[in-house]
Amino acid sequence: MRKTNYHTHTARCFHASGSDEAYVESALKNGYEVLGFSDHSPWNYNSDYVATMRMAPEELPGYLASVRALREKYAGRIEILAGLECEYYPRYMDWLRQTISENELDYVIFGNHFYRSDEDGPYFGRATKDRAMLRRYVDSSLEGLESGLYAYFAHPDLFMRCYPGFDADARAASRELCRGAKQLGVPLEYNLMGALYNDSYHVDGYPFEGFWRIAAAEGCTAVIGVDAHAPEQLETDRFRDEGLRLLRGLGMEIADEIPLRTRRRDKGSRDQRP
């Protein structure tokens, strides 16, 4: 299995650090063959809301230029991809689709952080404390997955960051999410940033083992995502190895590739998806 990572942030999101190139250097040092940048997507809000955890729309061209320059510079040593991590905000999906296509992004991943929009919607990682919010997480996740836009579902077990215990509702929610993802053919991400957080704060958030047991039982495919917010997070294999051990023990299929919107010509492949 190749060592790949499609979940990498940059300092543009205000809560990550290090230069873009430092992420590439760290990935190279640790033997990664593919490094996909998927910084938090900008959104073109209708309101005057200014997000403090994502780049502004006007920063997108500079972000993509930087990633593509690194792709050229490091060609032959590591494959670099240009993507975004996006929520599912129904009222802005036309804008997002257009942005993805105009900018020829290689892929986007689905991080269902906020309900409907971060302008006014709650953060699922803090607010999912009861059945009603759990319902919103599941419904919006399934709607997002059904859009067919996302290469994979990042930290699908995000709700376990704050949901009190893995009760019958949490188990049912997990089953619904996994069944939906399986049906739609969308892989689920085992998130290493979450594993680092669990370890640092001695908590049992995501990735949550009970969720992954259900994912395995439902026949889902896993992708390991570093969710790097600092270059050095690409230099350690501790959480990756732990994750691989768990997922393999559960008999899960683990993918080192994700579906790309664009086929890289420099790999000798001629087919380009419409």
Ligand SMILES: [Zn+2]
């Ligand atoms: Zn982040």
Ligand SMILES: [Zn+2]
């Ligand atoms: Zn992320």
